[in-house]
Amino acid sequence: MRTEEKMADEKAIRELIERQFGCLSWSPGVSADWDTFRFDFFPATPLYPAIRPVKQQSVNAFIERLSGLAETKLRSFHEKVLGTEVRVFGNVAVAIAACETVENETEVSRGVEMLLLVKDADQWRIAGQAWDSESDEVKVPSYLWG
Template identity: 55%
Template sequence: MQSDAPTPDDDKKAIAELIARQFASLSWRPGAPADWAAFGADFHDAAVLYASARPARPQSPAEFVARMQDLSQTSLRSFEESPLGIEIRVFGHVAVAVAACEAVENTTETGRTVEMMLLVKEAGSWTIVAQAWDKATPSRPVPDALLSAFGQPPQ
């Protein structure tokens, strides 16, 4: 007897698609704005985000979007973010995802971050309930194993 229930691989695929959508929607350049609505749609209503700045300060997805919209009109005229590696763990209706990404700011400044997301599945869909990230540095590079998880050569 065949089941129509999603498998863990189906869940991982759905989460990987959500992460790809996040990176794609949060990229912009003059004449091509970010898709702020698509970015916000993947978050739970009560989600909280923690940027790399310290001390850590919680913000809602709406607060984060407002800040990025302001930056996109002033000092951050372009922002292109792409995933370098993703690791996903699923158990039932909860999951964690670790994503390494590279961002190019104002077409010249390149940096890498590692983002960690906590997700829940409700009504058949995955949403992000918490996300935090930190910047990679020469003394704290993106782990090779995370880059390898996406088929990228280690840095």
């Protein structure tokens, strides 16, 4: 793969990740952009949230759960990318994204998301995603702080 192509792919993946985190934010009177969020995934993409024991979710189930929370106890949710690492090989890639989340304008948390991506018809899409939350025992690595 030529360097220019690889750099363009890495840029496209970083933009996809930024878009994902950006459209997953909401506040009273402003909804998350669920259609854009859903578009970046293949239809059967499995998601693995940080909750244990592990329970695979579909993208639609994830959206349904968060939409319900947005209408009840999670009145605002803002997520931003702190830094990413991307590795591309042909039409497959992996990305590691550190993020910061602010819930209800007061509760701040950080975590790391791992994404498996596939390029199809010149479009990068997420084929699998899992994430975990930072804790006292497990910190977000400093190399992911942008």
